[in-house]
Amino acid sequence: MRMRQNPQFDRKNCFVPTSEIIAVEETELNKKQRNIGKWQKMAKPHAFTVYYVKKARNHRWRCSDVTFWCVDEHLCNQWIQALKELLEMQSKPKQLLVYINPYGGKRQGKSIYEQKVAPLFSLASISTDVVITEHANHAKDNLFEVNINKYDGVVCVGGDGMFSEVMHGLIGRMQKDSGIDQNNPKAPLVQCNIRIGIIPAGSTDCICYSTVGISDPVTSALHIIVGDCQPLDVSSVHHNNTFLKYSVSLLGYGFYGDILKDSEKKRWMGPMRYDYSGLKTFLSHHYYEGTISFQPAKHTVGSPQDKDSCRTGCYICKKSEQQLSQQYKECGLKHEEDEEEWKVIKGKFLAINAVNMSCACPRSPKGLSPAAHLADGSADLILVRKCSRFDFLRYLVRHTNQDDQFDFSFVDVYRVKSFQFTSKLSEDNESNVTDIGKKRFGQFCRDHPACCCNIASSTWNCDGETLDSSAIQVRVHCQFVKLFARGIEENSKDEAAYSQSSIEQLL
Numbered sequence: 001m002r003m004r005q006n007p008q009f010d011r012k013n014c015f016v017p018t019s020e021i022i023a024v025e026e027t028e029l030n031k032k033q034r035n036i037g038k039w040q041k042m043a044k045p046h047a048f049t050v051y052y053v054k055k056a057r058n059h060r061w062r063c064s065d066v067t068f069w070c071v072d073e074h075l076c077n078q079w080i081q082a083l084k085e086l087l088e089m090q091s092k093p094k095q096l097l098v099y100i101n102p103y104g105g106k107r108q109g110k111s112i113y114e115q116k117v118a119p120l121f122s123l124a125s126i127s128t129d130v131v132i133t134e135h136a137n138h139a140k141d142n143l144f145e146v147n148i149n150k151y152d153g154v155v156c157v158g159g160d161g162m163f164s165e166v167m168h169g170l171i172g173r174m175q176k177d178s179g180i181d182q183n184n185p186k187a188p189l190v191q192c193n194i195r196i197g198i199i200p201a202g203s204t205d206c207i208c209y210s211t212v213g214i215s216d217p218v219t220s221a222l223h224i225i226v227g228d229c230q231p232l233d234v235s236s237v238h239h240n241n242t243f244l245k246y247s248v249s250l251l252g253y254g255f256y257g258d259i260l261k262d263s264e265k266k267r268w269m270g271p272m273r274y275d276y277s278g279l280k281t282f283l284s285h286h287y288y289e290g291t292i293s294f295q296p297a298k299h300t301v302g303s304p305q306d307k308d309s310c311r312t313g314c315y316i317c318k319k320s321e322q323q324l325s326q327q328y329k330e331c332g333l334k335h336e337e338d339e340e341e342w343k344v345i346k347g348k349f350l351a352i353n354a355v356n357m358s359c360a361c362p363r364s365p366k367g368l369s370p371a372a373h374l375a376d377g378s379a380d381l382i383l384v385r386k387c388s389r390f391d392f393l394r395y396l397v398r399h400t401n402q403d404d405q406f407d408f409s410f411v412d413v414y415r416v417k418s419f420q421f422t423s424k425l426s427e428d429n430e431s432n433v434t435d436i437g438k439k440r441f442g443q444f445c446r447d448h449p450a451c452c453c454n455i456a457s458s459t460w461n462c463d464g465e466t467l468d469s470s471a472i473q474v475r476v477h478c479q480f481v482k483l484f485a486r487g488i489e490e491n492s493k494d495e496a497a498y499s500q501s502s503i504e505q506l507l
């Protein structure tokens with residue numbers, strides 16, 4: 001058996017884990033091919049091609065191929081058969097349900113899917129049912145109706161908002177089918193085992209970037225094809241006994257809530273709306289008073305100030321999950337919630353950010369909390385207290401460089417498994433404060449008109465959507481949904497290998 005590789009990546013040896021094979025196909029040889037190099041001596045060559053994942057720089061994946069030639073037709077067929085059987089044994093998807101948001105990000109979802117993703121799915125013999133959404137919540141509502149057992153996964157083409165829709169549809173459907181009331185904040189929710197794939201075509205694409213390491217449709221399509229599986233923590237958000245939303249990336253009050261609220265009016269600007277509203281919100285420099293109470297995540301050994309980040313096969317995520325399920329077996333959820341301590345912090349905050357993952361995205365490649373874990377059953381709660389505009393800018397700039405964004409006296413960070421927030425305004429309302437001026441929405445502190453103290457509430461930004469209540473109760477559910485991803489791979493080896501091959505090419 002002889003081998004000829006795609007000349008673009010020609011190297012002496014090529015090792016491909018069978019889990020990263022995309023497809024195996026018999027190859028029809030034309031006259032020209034038969035006359036290439038050593039193979040021209042073969043009387044009647046037979047060949048098959050293996051399509052596989054080629055890892056490039058910065059976590060980017062591409063489809064490459066290698067063709068094997070031999071004279072013995074039977075041997076060639078045996079190889080094809082054996083490799084196909086090997087592929088069958090892996091948990092690769094065969095049937096997918098695809099939702100495309102044609103209006104997400106730069107409005108290129110449909111063409112991205114048709115040009116870059118569909119040909120790869122067809123090469124990998126994946127059948128698809130494709131729905132192009134016609135309105136917001138189309139995908140979510142549809143997931144309550146479809147025969148979900150028919151599919152090995154659901155793919156969303158769009159941004160974080162589109163992922164959120166699909167996740168709400170799937171989780172909601174699971175609870176409905178099991179008779180679980182999502183409005184009960186302590187209900188033992190049923191896990192969602194059907195994997196979700198994200199083809200990034202949105203404005204932030206934070207969930208894709210934080211779970212794959214790059215926002216690239218081809219890379220994501222290949223993670224789906226090879227059948228990767230990455231569990232994700234999900235936070236449930238309630239207002240008293242009413243279910244509001246689930247969150248996987250950012251729950252942000254103050255700065256990110258205000259950016260979102262302003263940017264929703266500017267959807268026509270596309271992804272640029274966040275920069276415009278970001279600058280505007282930065283200049284307005286509003287801070288908000290409130291009380292935050294939280295239960296520290298004692299089950300995990302990690303800390304938000306760790307230097308190491310969550311990577312493929314993360315040890316901290318595995319350990320934390322084991323620890324939580326052990327605790328659950330021993331004491332049950334009730335004991336855990338009732339007995340453990342709550343910390344209470346009152347203050348004036350520019351931003352309150354709770355993140356279930358790093359929230360890395362092209363705007364901030366290390367994210368809001370670089371050491372947050374994808375699947376450790378905890379969220380990082382970041383409290384940015386009232387500070388000067390200049391200090392807040394210094395804090396923001398550190399999201400874009402290597403400096404530590406938590407190393408400021410006005411920034412505190414905690415790893416938590418649940419938290420609650422009430423704004424000063426709602427506390428005052430609840431205690432029947434009769435000052436009418438205070439109750440008027442949007443009014444600024446009358447005693448200090450220039451002090452930026454906004455006595456109105458901000459709104460919560462929940463994965464890019466605003467919540468209706470400012471008073472919320474949040475609980476993290478460990479590894480509650482699964483993605484077609486594998487977390488961010490340690491890339492030092494990749495980069496070394498890449499530069500080695502680049503050097504070889506130069507020589």
Ligand SMILES: CCCCCCCCCCCCC/C=C/[C@@H](O)[C@H](CO)NC(=O)CCCCCCCCCCCCCCC
Pocket residue numbers: 159160161203204205206249250256259260274275278279282359361363364368393396397399400461462463464465
């Ligand atoms: C000087 C430059 C500082 C740059 C600081 C950049 C920090 C960027 C951090 C991004 C964090 C994204 C978190 C992800 C949230 C998603 O669940 C959600 C849904 O897609 N996206 C947004 O809410 C969309 C959030 C979009 C946030 C954009 C923030 C832009 C801030 C601009 C501040 C300008 C200050 C300039 C002063 C001269």
Ligand SMILES: Nc1ncnc2c1ncn2[C@@H]1O[C@H](COP(=O)(O)OP(=O)(O)OP(=O)(O)O)[C@@H](O)[C@H]1O
Pocket residue numbers: 100101102103104105106132133134135136137138157158159160161162163165201202203204205206464
């Ligand atoms: N056909 C449609 N028309 C209007 N809105 C839609 C349609 N399909 C989906 N949506 C809604 O559009 C919202 C935003 O979509 P999406 O997340 O894909 O893009 P984005 O907001 O630009 O990106 P990001 O969420 O990454 O910032 C989603 O919350 C979804 O509910």
Ligand SMILES: [Ca+2]
Pocket residue numbers: 233355356357372373374375376377378379
């Ligand atoms: Ca987490």
